[in-house]
Amino acid sequence: MRFDIFTLFPEMMRGPLDASIIARARERGQVEIALHNPRDATTDRHHIVDDYPYGGGAGMVMKPEPLFAAVEAVYQGGPIILMSPQGRVFTQAIARELAREPRMTLLCGHYEGVDERVREHLATDELSIGDFVLTGGELAALVIVDAVARLLPGVLAPGSTEEESHTAGLLEYPQYTRPVEFRGWRVPDILLSGNHAAIARWRRREALRRTRDRRPDLLARADLSPLDRQLLAELEGESEGA
Numbered sequence: 001m002r003f004d005i006f007t008l009f010p011e012m013m014r015g016p017l018d019a020s021i022i023a024r025a026r027e028r029g030q031v032e033i034a035l036h037n038p039r040d041a042t043t044d045r046h047h048i049v050d051d052y053p054y055g056g057g058a059g060m061v062m063k064p065e066p067l068f069a070a071v072e073a074v075y076q077g078g079p080i081i082l083m084s085p086q087g088r089v090f091t092q093a094i095a096r097e098l099a100r101e102p103r104m105t106l107l108c109g110h111y112e113g114v115d116e117r118v119r120e121h122l123a124t125d126e127l128s129i130g131d132f133v134l135t136g137g138e139l140a141a142l143v144i145v146d147a148v149a150r151l152l153p154g155v156l157a158p159g160s161t162e163e164e165s166h167t168a169g170l171l172e173y174p175q176y177t178r179p180v181e182f183r184g185w186r187v188p189d190i191l192l193s194g195n196h197a198a199i200a201r202w203r204r205r206e207a208l209r210r211t212r213d214r215r216p217d218l219l220a221r222a223d224l225s226p227l228d229r230q231l232l233a234e235l236e237g238e239s240e241g242a
Helices: 011-017 020-027 063-076 092-098 116-121 138-149 195-214 216-221 225-241
Strands: 002-006 032-036 079-087 101-108 125-128
Touching: 002 020, 002 063, 002 138, 011 020, 011 032, 011 138, 020 032, 020 138, 063 101, 063 116, 079 138, 092 116, 092 138, 101 138, 116 216, 125 138, 195 225
Parallel strands: 002 032, 002 101, 079 101, 079 125
Antiparallel strands: none
């Protein structure tokens, strides 16, 4: 997959993109990431990319000409996504949807945002990473690159993403590793039993418990099996008997 990221501050992006799993995926050729500065597409000697808003108001607005020119110079297909607090909220389902694309373009707004003509006539989608406002779209773009890239074949070890939080509509079950006991807190005995069927049942039960307690909105939308409903009934029984 290729990501083309348009940002006025490419230096903000390089550290995270040159480290850890994303860096290894780039080295192996599984992910290609190109950073583009719209200033390079300007035609005036001062490389102006923003101006005062028509109608007055605080702040500056990113001009349409540099963004259109910069994108059109390299665009070869795929979604053009504007990072925006007004966009649809990014989810794991959207990450899986985007992971099927061969390439995508990410537009990072800044200041008071971008000229509306960018939103209407250049971007094909708008995404937000939550109901809050950042100083620019760079951090949001990094979140999307990370969430999507890790779903690509071979980027992570096989099976790594199958039971994660949000993958199947629930939060993930608790994870433990060595030592068996730390400061008096033991790993649950079931995980040491070697009984894989019992462990799978415990994990599903704990995933349901965690989702019920922390994100009941997810549980309300989850596609629950008969076993899930039985496990939830057991959990309710525990609560009533406590």
